Amino acid sequence: MSQDSTLQLAGLIKGNEAALVDELITAMRNKLMRFDKVSESEIRQQTAQLLKLLELNIPKTTTHNLNDSIWAETKQLLTEFSHARVKQGYTPAETASIIFSLKEPIFKLLRASLTDQPQQLVEELATTTALFDSLGLYTIDVFQKARELVISRQQQELLELSTPVVQLWQNVLALPLIGTLDSARTQVVMENLLQKIVETGALIAIIDITGVPTVDTLVAQHLLKTIAAARLMGADCIISGIRPQIAQTIVHLGVNLEDVITKATLADAFVIALKKTGASITNSAA
Known part of the structure; x- marks a missing residue:
């Protein structure tokens, strides 16, 4: 030019x-x-x-x-x-x-x-x-x-929006998971759960996988890492939403969940969580 x-x-x-x-x-x-x-x-x-x-x-x-x-x-x-x-x-x-x-x-x-x-x-x-x-x-x-x-x-x-941590009861948290659980999302899940445990002093965290379409070795490893991190913060974990096909997959993969309480529904897991924290639910007469 x-x-x-x-x-x-x-x-x-x-x-x-x-x-x-x-x-x-x-x-x-x-x-x-x-x-x-x-x-x-x-x-x-x-x-x-x-x-x-x-x-x-x-x-x-x-x-x-x-x-x-x-x-x-x-x-x-x-x-x-x-x-x-x-x-x-x-x-x-x-x-x-x-x-x-x-x-x-x-x-x-x-x-x-x-x-x-x-x-x-x-x-x-x-x-x-x-x-x-x-x-x-x-x-x-x-x-x-x-x-x-x-x-x-x-x-x-x-x-962050897809991994909300909800306080169900005193000392009881719930983490409903929906969709695929990959490494990036696991990190967010873990951070949100640990932060909520610190904020509330919760003793039990229910990880509900009803909305997780499939569980493979990688997903199972991510769940175990989240459970391990929560335990280090003083909170025990319960996994709910274990459907028959997921149970078969976990067994087939050889994933060890023997020291983790698992339940078919969130309601069942909530009952166990209440018992562990010393609380209970009773039906009142009409």
Whole structure:
């Protein structure tokens, strides 16, 4: 990118910002791009900001390498723009469309300005394409990283929500498990259970696996680790929800649960827990 080329491009942007924004909005409407989650006025404002930064920064460099410190402020604007689009539910392509859609109106200005200079026009078009492609790809990259962070955070929140520890009675906790128990989830289960034991001083924790579809060697190991951790905190564990097929699987796998109380239902486990804590339930006469 030559100095003359950068000055030419910056000069075309200067004074044409409003026209460029108008053409961008028209192009977005023609391509049926969405305005449902972000207003037209917001897009106009963001595009005007981007054009102003390009107008200021393009003459300061002869390269479109965005690692150059000259582009720091522009990259910050694109980062904020991409993060907002992640929260608004846009796709990477929709997010980068504003950048890529700016190329055509700028090409139009270049063609009008350099009609009688075909060689320079070709160079300017190549320079502009390289610059806006770099900006667009940066936007996509930032968008994808931001979305991965959002997904990771949501997965963590879902893990925590899917492993509630409930206090059934004084000194008695229940941990109902639903779905597959993998290593990551086991860690959350263990942390939530141990924290609740500390908070309540519970003596018994009922781990209910009624909602666990299958029990294999790995799931059994995760259960045993959770039980061992709870015992270190002073709480004994009872496993409820042992269905016939799960009982057969555990025996077939050779998993040793001899020192763990197991029951078919949560209700049965609760009765045992009450006895162990010295409490009892009696039916009152009507």
